[in-house]
Each structure stands twice: as structure tokens, then as C-alpha cells.
Amino acid sequence: MVNTKSRPFHGILLYRQNYREHDMLVKFFTAEAGIKMFFVRGLNRPKSKLAADLIPFSFGTYEGELKEQGLSYISTGDNVSHFQQISEDIMLNAYATYLMTLLDAALPDNFPNKPWFDKLFYALNLINNGFDAEIITNIIEVQLLTVFGVAPDFKYCAACHLQKDRYDYSEKFNGLICEDDYHLDKYRMHLDQKTIYYLRLFSIVNLTKIEKINVNQATKNKLRQVLDKIYDSSVGLNLKSKKFLDQMNKWELNR
Numbered sequence: 001m002v003n004t005k006s007r008p009f010h011g012i013l014l015y016r017q018n019y020r021e022h023d024m025l026v027k028f029f030t031a032e033a034g035i036k037m038f039f040v041r042g043l044n045r046p047k048s049k050l051a052a053d054l055i056p057f058s059f060g061t062y063e064g065e066l067k068e069q070g071l072s073y074i075s076t077g078d079n080v081s082h083f084q085q086i087s088e089d090i091m092l093n094a095y096a097t098y099l100m101t102l103l104d105a106a107l108p109d110n111f112p113n114k115p116w117f118d119k120l121f122y123a124l125n126l127i128n129n130g131f132d133a134e135i136i137t138n139i140i141e142v143q144l145l146t147v148f149g150v151a152p153d154f155k156y157c158a159a160c161h162l163q164k165d166r167y168d169y170s171e172k173f174n175g176l177i178c179e180d181d182y183h184l185d186k187y188r189m190h191l192d193q194k195t196i197y198y199l200r201l202f203s204i205v206n207l208t209k210i211e212k213i214n215v216n217q218a219t220k221n222k223l224r225q226v227l228d229k230i231y232d233s234s235v236g237l238n239l240k241s242k243k244f245l246d247q248m249n250k251w252e253l254n255r
């Protein structure tokens with residue numbers, strides 16, 4: 001019997017979790033209907049027809065029933081690929097997993113959001129193709145701040161609303177403050193101008209047009225620190241994937 005409600009959709013697999021003995025819940029970011037949870041019967045059985053199309057880091061065209069609320073269903077995978085490099089490299093794996101859980105935390109389920117679907121797709125593609133995963137992650141983190149309701153003004157001074165030459169980041173003003181207004185926040189972050197430059201660049205950079213960004217490790221460390229600080233105090237997530245990523249980076253450093 002043909003399921004008339006079934007239709008094709010584009011999806012990026014975000015994560016999977018076991019459900020009962022043989023079934024699984026699979027979360028997708030779909031281009032057509034936003035982030036959705038799918039129930040896949042028998043996915044844990046050895047002969048599941050969908051197994052190859054629903055391995056971690058899969059993306060492509062699927063067919064299924066997209067419910068407005070509750071669990072959706074997948075009937076087939078039509079044209080499915082995998083981010084091969086990401087799935088084979090534990091570091092890239094950690095970055096990609098963090099990005100996907102971050103988007104899942106930022107965006108509500110069941111709301112179409114094609115711009116962020118595209119951004120996630122390009123971000124994963126760039127990471128898969130060897131582009132610096134740390135930088136791609138920072139770009140997504142900076143651009144997601146407005147989605148989280150933290151809207152740092154990376155263009156103008158958040159205190160006097162003018163464009164100046166030198167800035168610092170102020171949590172009090174939720175954004176950049178100019179040199180003339182440093183006295184308004186004695187707890188400003190005291191960032192160097194290079195770090196500020198990249199924060200401003202990342203807030204406007206278009207992932208589809210990126211060719212090369214070379215950032216030295218010292219600046220990358222500072223970007224990591226400032227973004228952690230902003231996320232900890234203004235967003236307040238507690239993602240396991242982020243803790244894992246931090247742990248991985250520590251191991252890398254001590255190796």
C-alpha cells in the first residue's frame with residue numbers, strides 16, 4: 001500500500017538514540033520542516049533496510065511522513081551520503097557533534113528554518129573537507145548568539161552606538177564597547193584587537209563564500225575563551241558534547 005502522506009525531504013542526521021529493544025529515535029534537521037524526531041521501527045535489528053542510510057553523519061534525500069507534532073516516520077533513503085572524514089576522525093567527530101547539539105539546543109523543533117539548515121550543511125561540509133573545525137565552530141557560535149537571544153552588537157559600540165577603531169567586549173552591555181566607553185564597565189574582558197577583529201568578522205562571514213581563514217593558535221585560544229565566557233554567562237547551556245570536546249582538546253594538548 002502506498003502511503004499517500006509520505007513525501008521526499010532533505011535531512012541532516014543530528015543524532016540517534018535507542019528506543020525499546022529494536023527501535024530507534026533519530027533526530028534530523030530537515031530543510032523543509034526544521035528539526036524533527038523520527039521513530040524508526042526495527043533500526044536496531046541486523047536486517048534493517050534503513051540501517052545504511054541512518055548511520056551517524058548521514059545526510060541526503062529521504063522519504064517519509066513529516067508530522068507537525070510528535071514523531072515523524074521515514075520510509076526510505078533515496079540519495080544519502082555521509083560525512084566520511086568526520087565519521088573517521090574522532091576530533092572532527094567531536095566538533096561536528098557539538099555543532100549539531102548546539103543547533104538542536106538553539107532552534108525549536110518543528111519550525112522550518114532553511115537558513116540555518118544551509119549553515120549547518122555548509123559548516124559540516126567545510127569541516128569534512130579539511131577546513132579548520134575550530135574556526136567553523138566559532139563562526140557558528142558567534143552567529144548563533146542572536147538566536148539564543150544574546151545579541152552582541154559586533155558592528156557598533158553597544159554604549160554610544162558609534163563605529164570606532166578600538167573595542168573591547170563587555171558582558172554588561174552585551175556587546176562591544178569602544179575605547180571612549182571603557183570606563184563604563186570595569187569588568188570588560190580586556191581582549192586584544194586581533195581577537196575583536198575575528199569576532200566581528202565571524203559575525204558577518206558567509207559560510208558559502210569562505211575560502212580561507214588563517215588564525216594563529218594563540219588567537220584561537222583567546223576566541224575559545226571569550227566564547228566560552230559569553231556562552232557560560234549569557235546562554236547557560238550544559239552540553240555533554242561541549243564537555244567532551246573540551247576534554248578532547250586537553251588530551252590533544254598534553255599528547
Ligand SMILES: [Zn+2]
Nearest residue numbers: 157160178181
Ligand atoms: Zn562607545
